[in-house]
Amino acid sequence: MPDIYFISDLHLSGQTLAETSNFLAWLPTLKSGDQLYMLGDFFDAWIGDDAAVAPEYQQIIAALTSTSDRGVNLYYMHGNRDFLVGSEVARQAGMRLIAAPHLLRIGQLSLLLLHGDELCTDDAQYQQFRQHVRSPEWQASFLAKPLTERREIANGLRAQSEQQKQIKSMQIMDVNPEAVAALFRAHPDCVMIHGHTHRPACHHVQLDQQTRTRWVLPDWHGQHWGYLHLHQHQLSLHQFEA
Template identity: 50%
Template sequence: MIHFISDLHLHPSRPATTSAFLSFLASRARQADTLWILGDLFEYWAGDDDLPEPFNRQIADALRAASAAGLAIKLIVGNRDFLLASAFARNTGIELIGEPHCITLGTQTAVLLHGDVLCSDDVAYLQFRAMVRNPAWQAQFLAQPLPVRHKIAEDLRAKSEMSKQGKTAEIMDVHPDAVAQAFRDSGASLMIHGHTHRPASHTIDVDGQTRIRHVLPDWQDQACGLRWDGSTLSSFSGV
């Protein structure tokens, strides 16, 4: 069995979601062989040297316990936690995976990604994404004292929320052309992603072939996502 989740946005200000995730890792998640986290596990991540912070340590310890119990946890970073790196992976037992990434589900190929790159109409965001994914920018950011990084991250978080108010729903959603190209590039017939917080399954035609795009839900105080049982994909919610 495989579980797919995304967009938990874990943060001390969301204790119910944190509790749901800890319960999920200790129970339902361990019924599966593999857990895929497709981005935005954290509301933001200031750098792996922030691991000792009590909240982060609590999450890391729970991930490590689930990994030690035999659950393979694989994570694709999102637009909020893109600075998760090798120290976090070592301390939790998870595997960081680059995107897009293809896996086999039964007889079909599924392409996995966070989903933000599919929002090609949001030009301002894609420019920002290119900047913060640049190794030079990241090195400069990580060279700042941790309290400074926290302040920058909180400011960016607030600006992101404000910018959404001035954008149409269409701009913040995926673009059909970007979706079609991702299918072409991967050769996949299925796509699973998060980011948009618009859970649904979409059947589309790409070059005369039927493809299915599954959008994962964001967490609102309870566990939720998709489950592959060896033959079908279905949604789940609750512990």
């Protein structure tokens, strides 16, 4: 069976030189037939596929294209920062867009993949914002604006998000246990995998007289990076400091 890798929260941009360097160095280690699942916030912000012409993105997209060309299967899920990644850049990079939650069956193993922000239901302000910007109407209006205006809006939203993080409690920005339980009940016998919270761990949840497992992916920050690896039906978390 192929090796499968799960990553999230790289937040790649023109400013994240260490993260980009680590990703570009790691990508060639994947073999033909392997699968790579990018579970959101791969880019720090995405303001439309026409922004892919920027030099900082061209290098990354070229590396993804080269990787898919040599037989690695790439799958891309939207996060809260890159939900506007569209079919054009996916086609260019050789990626398949997948929607959350995505059920992946490997033999007898069932994996439920998502970014994770949808589980942070205690943050009512964010959930309202999420619903607003995910609407087709908002996205159509935003993408119709000039690229420079979209960039200014994105910079403003990012600054606002960073300010909110300073005043919100860590509990509010983490997953809600009831939201986790509801998703587990909707998908019996699944192992859950997500990112977003930047708190890598393997959680075992007692639910309805069963032990359910939830993996949280590591983020890529500075020289810290990592992934979840599925090899011969066994999942393992790998974290590094370059």
